[in-house]
Amino acid sequence: MSQERIIQVERDILSKNDAYAAENRRHFERNGILALNFVSSPGSGKTSLLVRTIYDLKDRLAISVIEGDQQTSNDAARIRETGARAIQINTGKGCHLDAHMVGHAAEDLAPESGSALFIENVGNLVCPAAFDLGEAHKVVVLSVTEGEDKPLKYPDMFAAADLMILNKADLLPHLDFNVGLCIANALRVNPRLQTLTVSARTGEGMEAFYAWLEASAGHRAARSKEA
Amino acid sequence: MHELSLMESVIDIVCETARQHGATRVKSVRLDVGVLSHADPDALLFCYQAVRHGTIAQAATLEIKRVPGEGWCLDCAKTVALADRFGGCPDCGRHRVQMTAGDELKIRDMEVI
Numbered sequence: 001m002s003q004e005r006i007i008q009v010e011r012d013i014l015s016k017n018d019a020y021a022a023e024n025r026r027h028f029e030r031n032g033i034l035a036l037n038f039v040s041s042p043g044s045g046k047t048s049l050l051v052r053t054i055y056d057l058k059d060r061l062a063i064s065v066i067e068g069d070q071q072t073s074n075d076a077a078r079i080r081e082t083g084a085r086a087i088q089i090n091t092g093k094g095c096h097l098d099a100h101m102v103g104h105a106a107e108d109l110a111p112e113s114g115s116a117l118f119i120e121n122v123g124n125l126v127c128p129a130a131f132d133l134g135e136a137h138k139v140v141v142l143s144v145t146e147g148e149d150k151p152l153k154y155p156d157m158f159a160a161a162d163l164m165i166l167n168k169a170d171l172l173p174h175l176d177f178n179v180g181l182c183i184a185n186a187l188r189v190n191p192r193l194q195t196l197t198v199s200a201r202t203g204e205g206m207e208a209f210y211a212w213l214e215a216s217a218g219h220r221a222a223r224s225k226e227a
Numbered sequence: 228m229h230e231l232s233l234m235e236s237v238i239d240i241v242c243e244t245a246r247q248h249g250a251t252r253v254k255s256v257r258l259d260v261g262v263l264s265h266a267d268p269d270a271l272l273f274c275y276q277a278v279r280h281g282t283i284a285q286a287a288t289l290e291i292k293r294v295p296g297e298g299w300c301l302d303c304a305k306t307v308a309l310a311d312r313f314g315g316c317p318d319c320g321r322h323r324v325q326m327t328a329g330d331e332l333k334i335r336d337m338e339v340i
Contacts, residue, residue: 007248009334011240013233013258096229127229130265155313156265188322189313 017131020099024106024134032224034116034217035106037135039157041150042123044143045167047075049200050118054082056203057210061217062115066105068097068122075120085109096127099134114221116213125154136220137162144168144177151186159190165209170199230270233332234278241337242282250339253284257336261294263312263329268293287337296329 012018028035040046047067054063065086067075076088087105089097102119111117119135121128140161142150145168151158158164164186166179183195196212198205237256245253260268268291279285296309300316301323307316309329315322 004254004338004340005250006336006338007244007250008336009240009244010336011244011334013236013240013332013334016236016239094232096232098232126265127232130229131232159313 014130014132017099020103021132021134024099024103025136026134027103027106028117028134028136029220029224031111032113032221033111034213034220035119035133035135036116037119037121037128037133037138038141039121039125039128039138039161040123040141040143041125041146044123044141044146045200046120046123046141047078049141049165049167049198050120051078051082052200052203052206053118053209053213054079054084056206057213058083060210061214062112064109064111064115064117066097066102066109066117066119068101068120070094070122091122095122095124096131097121097133098131102133113224114217116217125150125157129154129156129160136216139163139165141165141167142182144172144175144179144182148178148182149185151182151189155189158186158193161190161193163212164193164195166195166197167200169197169204170202230266231274231278233266234271234274237275237334238278238282238284240334241284241287245283245337245339248339251283252340253287254338254340255288255290256284256334257290257292259292259294259331259333259335261296261329261331263296263309263326264332266332292335294329294331296326298324298326298328300324 038046063084065079065084067086067088069075070091073088076086079086087109089101089105119133138161140157186193196208198209241253241256260266275289297306298309300307302319302321303316316324
């Protein structure tokens with residue numbers, strides 16, 4: 001005989017995603033893979049930044065890529081032109097990648113030990129902030145053609161990130177964009193954020209990003225050997 | 228609109244928990260959603276109507292309890308009301324405030340038959 005009753009659930013709504021993310025993170029750490037979750041608004045130059053990085057680091061760091069977009073496999077095709085391996089995830093109506101999708105893609109891609117895995121999230125400064133993918137770091141890319149107040153308008157994303165890359169620096173002479181103010185705004189929501197100013201087009205400032213990347217990958221590989 | 232994914236996750240957890248408890252139908256679901264969280268309650272309600280269809284929770288009502296924002300001000304050494312996620316202390320105006328409540332996104336409980 002069934003009867004009405006109350007069940008205490010007390011579970012986070014994101015607990016399922018977080019469990020998949022924890023599984024991904026364990027897998028990446030065990031295999032010494034540096035997984036980075038690149039987030040930004042559409043058009044910040046994320047794919048160009050990744051393409052340049054892969055070319056420039058060809059002999060220094062193995063890189064594979066998971067591309068997230070609502071539609072098309074254009075970005076994965078751009079990555080594959082560099083010779084790097086890439087998998088495209090189309091989220092359809094979804095506005096972000098989740099840990100379950102990334103787990104499956106990472107399984108298919110099978111990045112080698114000691115390599116870096118770049119996850120290019122759907123261009124959106126809101127939703128991807130909430131979904132942990134199991135990455136080592138979130139990297140937020142902002143371009144100087146956007147407003148300096150983006151970190152204040154979309155604080156969740158800048159609070160969740162460990163590194164902010166300010167891209168398209170080659171356009172600064174033509175704009176009124178105030179780099180100092182933009183960084184100050186970002187630091188207001190996240191005092192621990194590291195920031196770099198680069199141009200993926202001219203290569204200006206990219207060496208700083210490569211140094212960050214190689215240091216992070218080295219650190220990750222060393223930790224997996226200890227474990 | 229990540230609210231759709233959030234509500235899909237709510238329905239998954241609710242139906243799974245109901246089945247584990249031998250229930251055949253869910254009558255109501257109660258969520259705690261902090262005012263400083265990234266989810267919009269109206270969007271959550273809207274998405275809920277769409278994702279509950281065809282499940283044992285398809286007739287379940289949804290109640291969203293808003294949890295007010297609170298933080299610990301390091302300078303005042305006390306708990307203060309927080310209106311924005313990264314806002315300052317309403318008393319001293321400084322920004323050394325650590326959020327302690329208002330970030331919740333939780334399924335509290337549910338009523339089943």
